[in-house]
Amino acid sequence: MHNYKELIVWKRSIKLTDEIYKITRILPLDEKFGLVSQMRGSAISISSNISEGAGRKTDKDFSHFLAVAHGSICELESQLYVSLELELIKNDDFNRITEELTEIQKMLYALIIKFGN
Secondary structure, three states: OOOHHHOHHHHHHHHHHHHHHHHHOOOOHHHHHHHHHHHHHHHHHHHHHHHHHHOOOOHHHHHHHHHHHHHHHHHHHHHHHHHHHOOOOOHHHHHHHHHHHHHHHHHHHHHHHHHOO
């Protein structure tokens, strides 16, 4: 078992979730059950899967949940692209968040390689 609260990737994913909540507050009300819900759920899923995997008994299980968290990053990134295309978010916000997503992806991938064997 791993202490997820000590993982930098988990800490950064928590901060990312905070950013997503701030950005989605400005989206139109008619997106409350669309993009807002999807983006928030994807963001929360990243840290949730890291912590759930850390609580599992084997490194292989941990690696599996890290991979699921990686999938949530891809999902969130896609939703950000849709939001940008629909002009619901600003370019600066999009760029800042996708840069952070890329960094989190790299950290997750390194952990997946480390614990996936």
